[in-house]
Amino acid sequence: MSTLKTPVLVTAFMFASVLTANLHAQESITITVKNKLGFNRNEVVALTNKDIAGFLKGKKEADIRIKNTETNALDPLQWIDYDGDKKNDELLFVANVKANGTAKYMLVNSGSTPALESKITTYSRFVPERTDDYTWENDKVAFRTYGPDAQQRTEQKRENGTLSSGIDIWLKRTSESVINKWYKGYLTDPMFYHKDRGEGYDPYHVGASRGTGGSGIWEKDSLLVSKNFISYKTIATGPLRTVFELTYAPFSPYEVKETKRISLDLGSNFSKFEVSHTAKKSVPNYATGITLHQNEGKPEILTKDGIFAYHETIDGTYLGEGLVIAPNTIKDAFVNKSKTKDQSNLIVVLKPEAKVTYYAGFVWEKSGQGANSADWNAMLKKQAEVIANPLQVTIK
Known part of the structure; x- marks a missing residue:
């Protein structure tokens, strides 16, 4: 399981509103994943819909892709609705992070790009x-x-x-x-x-x-x-x-x-x-x-x-x-x-x-x-x- 740390808001409500508006307009956002342990990790990471709500506004969930910034390749992702209300609660992707390192991924709005189909599954x-x-x-x-x-x-x-x-x-x-x-x-x-x-x-x-x-x-x-x-x-x-x-x-x-x-x-x-x-x-x-x-x-x-x-x-x-x-x-x-x-x-x-x-x-x-x-x-x-x-x- 992963701990989610969103950027700290140190200014007033007006700045928060501007930040949210900017997220709405963005076609991509950057996800940075940090590993504090001394071995490589390849783990599922969960982003709650609440944490990426600004980015998702006005976009179709089916058009969202996750891109590995190092390889520039798309990775598999999965939406989960935990409470059965027909609204997704989390977006999952796999983070591959080196020992004591960081890895960066991008959520992109790219419905024209076919979603990656995984050959292996749960x-x-x-x-x-x-x-x-x-x-x-x-x-x-x-x-x-x-x-x-x-x-x-x-x-x-x-x-x-x-x-x-x-x-x-x-x-x-x-x-x-x-x-x-x-x-x-x-x-x-x-x-x-x-x-x-x-x-x-x-x-x-x-x-x-x-x-x-x-x-x-x-x-x-x-x-x-x-x-x-x-x-x-x-x-x-x-x-x-x-x-x-x-x-x-x-x-x-x-x-x-x-x-x-x-x-x-x-x-x-x-x-x-x-x-x-x-x-x-x-x-x-x-x-x-x-x-x-x-x-x-x-x-x-x-x-x-x-x-x-x-x-x-x-x-x-x-x-x-x-x-x-x-x-x-x-x-x-x-x-x-x-x-x-x-x-x-x-x-x-x-x-x-x-x-x-x-x-x-x-x-x-x-x-x-x-x-x-x-x-x-x-x-x-x-x-x-x-x-x-x-x-x-x-x-x-």
């Missing part, structure tokens, strides 16, 4: 063809979780049931979208996406565990968790970001109602979870976690850094799962091993705020993104630094 959708999964992906990773039909099938002891609010991961080794292809294959072969045909596969078991990033409440040495989601809302899919919401029925003695807004940016190994709660009784905490499967892997807990990792081997290849969380939101973190199937998790206990935010992701050796625990730990450390030090954006 994507998410509800999947009724396999009961009712909700699945999401980008060019690096893919995830899914489970809906009410899958829950009912389990409770009624019918086939294809899944009772879990845990987060499943799909191991990709292609930058292309696989969701539609793999589910199409499932229709004729239920084991289709469990076999690697060169694009990756799903060997990951979730069950009643937290998978990678499932949530709950920790109480009396037990994790209280919701059942499957009861409704979904797809907010955005596109070349740079997919966003959706899942809602859950009240759970636990606290009657917690949970809504998860999940987003995944292009180029990122991490889904962002923004989990909102309401409860009828005061809740001691909220929690998230990572399944330990058969307790054969290596968990790592770095609470002061907000980094939590699990290193394991699946089918002979390395898989690293992880959580990155702002340290000031954490109450505790520990490994909970259990003799009960799917109940062994690395647990991170969070303060009982109305909304908690964390990032959950993974790397798979065959993806070519990371080959071992050292690679994954470095990726987790970078993600923590990125969260703590968002790109700084100035509009002129």
